[in-house]
Amino acid sequence: xxxxxxxxxxxxxxxxxxxxxxxxxxxxxxxxxxxxxxxxxxxxxxxxxxxxxxxxxxxxxxxxxxxxxxxxxxxxxxxxxxxxxxxxxxxxxxxxxxxxxxxxxxxxxxxxxxxxxxxxxxxxxxxxxxxxxxxxxxxxxxxxxxxxxxxxxxxxxxxxxxxxxxxxxxxxxxxxxxxxxxxxxxxxxxxxxxxxxxxxxxxxxxxxxxxxxxxxxxxxxxxxxxxxxxxxxxxxxxxxxxxxxxxxxxxxxxxxxxxxxxxxxxxxxxxxxxxxxxxxxxxxxxxxxxxxx
Amino acid sequence: xxxxxxxxxxxxxxxxxxxxxxxxxxxxxxxxxxxxxxxxxxxxxxxxxxxxxxxxxxxxxxxxxxxxxxxxxxxxxxxxxxxxxxxxxxxxxxxxxxxxxxxxxxxxxxxxxxxxxxxxxxxxxxxxxxxxxxxxxxxxxxxxxxxxxxxxxxxxxxxxxxxxxxxxxxxxxxxxxxxxxxxxxxxxxxxxxxxxxxxxxxxxxxxxxxxxxxxxxxxxxxxxxxxxxxxxxxxxxxxxxxxxxxxxxxxxxxxxxxxxxxxxxxxxxxxxxxxxxxxxxxxxxxxxxxxxxxxxxxxxxxxxxxxxxxxxxxxxxxxxxxxxxxxxxxxxxxxxxxxxxxxxxxxxxxxxxxxxx
Numbered sequence: 151x152x153x154x155x156x157x158x159x160x161x162x163x164x165x166x167x168x169x170x171x172x173x174x175x176x177x178x179x180x181x182x183x184x185x186x187x188x189x190x191x192x193x194x195x196x197x198x199x200x201x202x203x204x205x206x207x208x209x210x211x212x213x214x215x216x217x218x219x220x221x222x223x224x225x226x227x228x229x230x231x232x233x234x235x236x237x238x239x240x241x242x243x244x245x246x247x248x249x250x251x252x253x254x255x256x257x258x259x260x261x262x263x264x265x266x267x268x269x270x271x272x273x274x275x276x277x278x279x280x281x282x283x284x285x286x287x288x289x290x291x292x293x294x295x296x297x298x299x300x301x302x303x304x305x306x307x308x309x310x311x312x313x314x315x316x317x318x319x320x321x322x323x324x325x326x327x328x329x330x331x332x333x334x335x336x337x338x339x340x341x342x343x344x345x346x347x348x349x350x351x352x353x354x355x356x357x358x359x360x361x362x363x364x365x366x367x368x369x370x371x372x373x374x375x376x377x378x379x380x381x382x383x384x385x386x387x388x389x390x391x392x393x394x395x396x397x398x399x400x401x402x403x404x405x406x407x408x409x410x411x412x413x414x415x416x417x418x419x420x421x422x423x424x425x426x427x428x429x430x431x432x433x434x435x436x437x438x439x440x441x442x443x
Numbered sequence: 444x445x446x447x448x449x450x451x452x453x454x455x456x457x458x459x460x461x462x463x464x465x466x467x468x469x470x471x472x473x474x475x476x477x478x479x480x481x482x483x484x485x486x487x488x489x490x491x492x493x494x495x496x497x498x499x500x501x502x503x504x505x506x507x508x509x510x511x512x513x514x515x516x517x518x519x520x521x522x523x524x525x526x527x528x529x530x531x532x533x534x535x536x537x538x539x540x541x542x543x544x545x546x547x548x549x550x551x552x553x554x555x556x557x558x559x560x561x562x563x564x565x566x567x568x569x570x571x572x573x574x575x576x577x578x579x580x581x582x583x584x585x586x587x588x589x590x591x592x593x594x595x596x597x598x599x600x601x602x603x604x605x606x607x608x609x610x611x612x613x614x615x616x617x618x619x620x621x622x623x624x625x626x627x628x629x630x631x632x633x634x635x636x637x638x639x640x641x642x643x644x645x646x647x648x649x650x651x652x653x654x655x656x657x658x659x660x661x662x663x664x665x666x667x668x669x670x671x672x673x674x675x676x677x678x679x680x681x682x683x684x685x686x687x688x689x690x691x692x693x694x695x696x697x698x699x700x701x702x703x704x705x706x707x708x709x710x711x712x713x714x715x716x717x718x719x720x721x722x723x724x725x726x727x728x729x730x731x732x733x734x735x736x737x738x739x740x741x742x743x744x745x746x747x748x749x750x751x752x753x754x755x756x757x758x759x760x761x762x763x764x765x766x767x768x769x770x771x772x773x774x775x776x777x778x779x780x781x782x783x784x785x786x787x788x789x790x791x792x793x794x795x796x797x798x799x800x
Contacts, residue, residue: 159700162738164730188741190698195648196690199670202763203756207749208694237767244770255756259748309650310661312775319654320511340510345601345649352709353644353682360605361647390725429729
């Protein structure tokens with residue numbers, strides 16, 4: 151299946167390991183990625199809040215370049231990109247007047263217009279059901295040896311469900327299905343659908359850390375060996391800000407945090423150079439050791 | 444039909460807490476509130492819960508079913524009873540429990556009062572003629588006007604759980620209901636107040652409020668509208684506003700987020716220097732990408748051109764979000780609801796006569 155691939159800011163910058171592991175995993179699960187070179191940031195919710203009309207135009211431009219590849223699917227690897235692009239897409243697809251004005255502006259600056267023919271889907275959705283799930287099961291031949299994995303969904307792949315709608319936002323199942331298919335043991339805990347605090351981690355650090363501690367504490371208590379998340383922003387706060395929790399609360403979780411593509415990548419036998427665990431702040435070594443037994 | 448419920452009973456005076464199980468016979472049309480009434484009438488008169496209108500407009504019967512905040516009068520029980528599931532009913536979150544399913548709404552009303560929930564037209568003398576406001580203009584605050592103040596959004600707010608002083612989704616949605624009102628005269632003053640420490644920029648964008656609201660208010664979107672109006676008015680002293688503006692700057696200069704510069708641009712240079720130790724820890728793992736040479740998107744001139752173009756087209760601020768609501772309401776409620784806002788009596792762009800004329 152050929153898809154236009156929108157990697158977003160973090161996978162291009164501080165979370166390069168997400169892009170590298172996604173590109174290495176894609177052919178194994180039957181995805182042919184066409185990278186988009188001329189696209190920009192989706193605005194991460196920040197441009198939606200600061201300059202919402204500009205947000206709509208930037209996302210329309212991304213969708214237009216995705217449509218120009220000839221694919222009907224734009225694949226994302228980040229919750230925030232998923233919500234921002236889907237929201238703009240649904241507005242553009244369901245209001246001819248809005249789309250006409252946006253297209254006039256796109257053409258005025260030399261960008262292609264958007265006709266509404268693209269669907270935005272996260273990598274998770276492409277491999278959690280249907281043909282993608284069948285290919286995932288075949289690809290995950292090395293397994294995870296019963297590794298206890300706590301799924302952390304994050305917010306903007308579940309809510310608001312009227313814009314996302316892949317699964318029940320209160321009882322999601324897709325990450326659990328993937329963990330099981332890869333030979334791991336999913337760990338259940340209440341905070342798996344709550345917020346990691348990342349959007350306000352710079353402006354309101356204390357409030358954000360009060361949110362961040364919940365999944366780490368609950369997953370630790372439930373005996374998880376690692377947390378897996380489909381969102382690089384959740385990854386960054388769960389991984390990089392653990393040290394701040396240690397400094398402020400004295401709790402040192404040492405919880406390895408994996409990107410979705412890395413977890414499946416391990417089960418599919420990707421090389422260390424493709425998984426790039428060395429780029430993580432919290433060491434992934436305990437996971438490595440457990441898998442080598 | 445037989446309906447089973449597990450209810451968290453609680454008495455704030457004694458501190459006693461227990462999960463009580465009930466099974467009752469209820470008619471097939473029963474909603475959760477009907478089942479609670481049957482329990483109270485026929486099985487256990489000590490059960491406490493609030494109710495009034497029974498038709499989703501008074502906002503009294505907010506409570507949790509299986510952890511989700513709902514209006515008890517809106518939840519049909521037949522499919523749940525037929526599936527054999529026995530749901531757990533408990534009081535709403537983020538508010539102190541008085542007894543069983545009754546919470547103390549005091550902190551909720553304090554925050555509603557804090558946003559001055561009344562119109563302040565900014566003049567003392569009453570105009571000689573009535574002031575006509577067009578349907579088009581009132582549509583700007585249509586969603587926020589739907590709020591019934593049930594507290595379902597507040598119950599699940601992740602930021603408020605961490606910072607109880609956060610004004611929260613209901614009060615901020617009420618705030619936009621007045622900031623966006625064409626008759627209001629104190630928009631800027633209101634925005635300045637809502638930009639305080641526990642205001643707009645405390646929102647963590649978990650979207651639980653939009654998910655839970657039984658009336659389609661979408662409080663998170665109202666908070667974004669307040670942010671957009673603040674930045675349009677130049678009220679951008681809060682770190683949250685600076686953070687948001689840096690994304691705009693990044694998109695129009697390099698296309699991608701200028702990630703390493705985000706901390707000093709949000710927190711200021713002094714705070715950023717204090718974070719040096721933390722930043723170095725990230726830098727050794729490649730988590731602090733060097734700002735030079737910048738990672739620039741192809742054809743980024745188009746992104747800059749769009750910024751220059753759209754900022755002159757009169758849709759800055761909340762208007763940029765409101766323009767998408769017709770499409771999204773079509774999705775949510777079907778074509779009929781969206782079409783209503785297109786009806787012939789609405790004349791786009793119609794301006795009301797000024798007050799006093």
